[in-house]
Structures are given as C-alpha cells and as structure tokens.
Amino acid sequence: MQDWTQLRAECDVRDLERVAAIFTMLDSRIMVEDPRDVEEIGTWYGELIDEELKRPDRPAAVSIFVPAEKNFGEYADFIRQRAGAEGLKIKLEAVGRSEKEWADAWKKYYRPLKIGKRLVVVPAWDKEYSPEPGAIVIRMDPGMAFGSGTHESTRLCAGLLEQYMQPGAQVLDVGTGSGILAIAASLLGAKAVDACDLDPVAVRVARDNFEANGIKNACAFESDLLAKVPHNVQYDFICANIVADIVLRMAADAKDYLSSGGYFAASGIIEPQKDKVTKAFEKGGLALAATITENDWVALLFKKP
Numbered sequence: 001m002q003d004w005t006q007l008r009a010e011c012d013v014r015d016l017e018r019v020a021a022i023f024t025m026l027d028s029r030i031m032v033e034d035p036r037d038v039e040e041i042g043t044w045y046g047e048l049i050d051e052e053l054k055r056p057d058r059p060a061a062v063s064i065f066v067p068a069e070k071n072f073g074e075y076a077d078f079i080r081q082r083a084g085a086e087g088l089k090i091k092l093e094a095v096g097r098s099e100k101e102w103a104d105a106w107k108k109y110y111r112p113l114k115i116g117k118r119l120v121v122v123p124a125w126d127k128e129y130s131p132e133p134g135a136i137v138i139r140m141d142p143g144m145a146f147g148s149g150t151h152e153s154t155r156l157c158a159g160l161l162e163q164y165m166q167p168g169a170q171v172l173d174v175g176t177g178s179g180i181l182a183i184a185a186s187l188l189g190a191k192a193v194d195a196c197d198l199d200p201v202a203v204r205v206a207r208d209n210f211e212a213n214g215i216k217n218a219c220a221f222e223s224d225l226l227a228k229v230p231h232n233v234q235y236d237f238i239c240a241n242i243v244a245d246i247v248l249r250m251a252a253d254a255k256d257y258l259s260s261g262g263y264f265a266a267s268g269i270i271e272p273q274k275d276k277v278t279k280a281f282e283k284g285g286l287a288l289a290a291t292i293t294e295n296d297w298v299a300l301l302f303k304k305p
Contacts, residue, residue: 003068004066004067004068005065005066005072005094005095005096006063006064006065006066006094006095007063007064007065007066007072007076007079007092007093007094007095008062008063008092008093009061009062009063009083009090009091009093010059010060010090010091011059011060011061011062011088011090011091012059012060013034013035013036013059013060015060015088015089015090016032016062018086018088019060019062019083019088020032020062022078022079022082022083022086022088023062023063025078025243025270026064026075026078027064027065029064029065030062030063030064031063031065032060032061033060033062033063034060035058035059035060059091072094076092076094077151079092080092081175082242082243084197084198084199084202085197085198085243085246086243086246087198111123115154115158115159115184116158116159116161116162116184117159117162118134118135118162119135119136119158119162119187119188120135120136120138121138122137122138122139122140123140124139124140136184136187136188138180138183138184138213139209139212139213140180140209152294152295152297153241153268153297154180154181155294156267156292156293156297156298156299157239157241157267157299158180158184159292159299160239160263160265160290160292160299161181161184161188161237161239161265162184162188163290164237164263164265164290164301165185165189165236165237165263166189166236167188167189168189168190168191169185169189169190169191169235169237170191170192170233170234170235170236170259171190171192171193171194171235171236171237171238171239172194172196172233172237172239172257173185173193173194173195173196173238174223174225174226174229174238174239174242174250175196175197175225175240175241175246176195176196176197176202176203176220177197177206177241178202178205178206179195179207179209179210179218179220181239181241182195182206182215182220183209183210183213183215183218185237185239186213186215186217187213190217190237192219193217193218193219194218194219194221194229194230194233194235195218195220196220196223196225196228196229197220197222197223198223198224198225199222203220203222206220207220225249225250226250226253226254226257229257231256231257233257234257234258234259235259235262236261236262236263237262237263237264237265238254238257238258238262238263238264238265239264239265239267240264240265240266240267240268241267241268242267243268244268244273244276244277247266247268247269247277248276248277248280251277251280251281251283252280252283252284253284254281254284254286255286255304259304260304260305261303261304262303263301263302263303263304264281264286264301264303264304265299265300265301265302266281266299266301266302267297267299267300268297269297269298269299270296270297271293271297273298274291274298274300277300281300281302282302285304285305286302286303286304287302287303288300288301288303289301289302289303
C-alpha cells in the first residue's frame with residue numbers, strides 16, 4: 001500500500017469552487033466535502049446521517065493525497081500562497097502528521113537548486129554548500145508557509161528576470177510570498193526593488209529573508225496587487241508569479257507602472273490560460289516579447305513600447 005499524506009483545506013462554502021481550482025493545479029484527483037450535498041439527500045435516509053454533517057455552519061473542505069516520495073510541505077506552500085493571493089481564508093492541515101513532521105518536511109527534500117543559469121537557492125541550514133564560480137546564491141528558510149523556488153512557476157519567472165532585467169533596473173515584485181524573486185532581482189543588479197503581498201505574514205517573512213541575504217535595496221509592503229504601489233514610480237521590470245485569474249486583474253493597468261521599454265513577467269499560468277492572458281495584456285497596450293514553459297506551466301513576458 002502506498003504511503004501518502006492528506007492535505008486538507010477547510011474553507012467557507014462560498015469559496016469552495018475557487019479553493020478546489022487551486023488544488024486541481026497540483027493534482028486533478030481531489031476530494032471535495034460540500035455540506036450542501038447533505039441537504040440534497042432525501043428524507044428517506046435523513047435519519048441515518050450523522051448530526052455533525054447536518055450542521056448548517058459546517059465548513060466545506062478540499063483534499064489532495066500527496067505520495068511519500070513527494071514533498072507535502074511544498075504542496076502546502078503552493079496552496080497557501082495561491083489562496084492568500086486570491087484573498088481566500090483557508091485552514092490547512094496535514095492529516096496524520098505531527099507539527100514536527102510538518103515543519104521538517106522541507107528539509108527532507110530541500111537541496112541546493114538552480115533556478116536559472118546562475119541563480120541557486122540554498123537552504124539556510126546547509127552549511128556545507130560550496131557555490132560554483134559565478135553562482136548567485138539565495139539563502140532561503142521558508143519553513144511551513146512560503147516559497148522555496150522548487151515550483152516551476154518560480155523558476156520560469158526567475159529565468160525571465162535573469163535574461164531580461166538589466167543592472168540598475170527599478171523592479172516591482174507583485175505577490176512576493178517569501179521574497180525569493182525580489183532577492184533574485186537585487187542580487188542580479190537591480191537598483192531598487194519594491195515587493196508587495198496581500199498577506200501581512202508574507203511581508204514579514206520577505207523582510208526576514210531580505211535581511212538574511214544581506215539585501216539592502218528591497219522594500220516589502222502590504223498591497224492588494226497594485227492598489228498601494230506608488231504611482232510616481234516607473235518600473236523597468238515587474239514580475240507577478242501568482243495565478244492567471246489574479247494576473248489578469250493587472251492587465252489593464254500594468255502599462256501605467258512601466259517605464260518605456262519596460263517588461264512585465266507573468267507566471268503561475270497553466271497552458272490553457274496562456275492565450276487569455278496574452279490577449280488581455282495586449283489589449284492593455286503591452287506586446288508579447290517572450291514565452292517560456294516547463295511541464296504544463298507558462299511564463300509570459302510583455303514589453304511596453
């Protein structure tokens with residue numbers, strides 16, 4: 001019998017479809033607990049239903065089952081980041097796992113990882129790593145909640161930063177999470193980096209990671225996408241590693257925040273959503289400059305004329 005960990009997220013029943021959509025980005029085989037299903041069962045069998053299931057305030061829930069060879073901590077990271085980006089309140093648990101197992105799940109699988117030609121993410125606890133000549137090292141200790149760089153969407157966005165961001169650039173990282181892309185931009189030579197996230201915990205973690213990596217020119221602050229981003233700043237490079245539906249909310253306004261010839265990198269997009277995102281940003285006045293893929297994930301780079 002295969003060993004696995006159940007990742008289960010409780011949510012308001014009104015958010016069930018949106019939470020389920022996030023889970024299906026990781027695995028199409030999900031389990032959904034919808035309390036409304038109980039209401040549809042006829043009265044013939046109603047007396048056989050557990051009273052707990054009849055509670056009108058019972059939350060909905062979505063689960064996936066992560067096999068033992070996978071890092072369930074990384075799956076949890078993705079779910080929490082995406083739920084936070086969409087403003088969804090969830091209660092996430094790893095069923096059958098102790099808090100210590102949950103916290104240490106990262107360390108079992110987390111090794112130095114190249115996320116670009118030169119960028120390497122190294123666990124903060126790895127004291128033996130010796131970088132190759134020319135490597136740019138990002139030290140990261142994400143713990144239970146935030147990104148480590150192992151997800152395809154993060155690697156794709158980091159690759160676009162490395163290839164297209166020029167030294168001295170003014171950079172904005174929308175939905176910064178752990179701050180990994182903001183750190184990458186700074187180490188690649190950005191003049192200054194603004195990093196924002198809707199989740200105040202993410203902002204705190206990003207600031208801690210800036211300090212741990214000796215980043216002095218990055219600022220993290222709370223913002224619902226571009227809502228609190230300064231209007232008087234023209235950015236040379238904006239990256240948004242979120243999800244397609246959220247990235248689309250910035251399509252109409254992105255041009256106003258970019259300098260002439262500036263780039264907007266959109267990641268966290270699955271293949272079927274690529275054309276929809278491309279059309280929205282082109283309608284907003286930007287031109288598609290590059291498309292890169294890994295597995296079923298896509299990152300799109302747009303340029304302001």
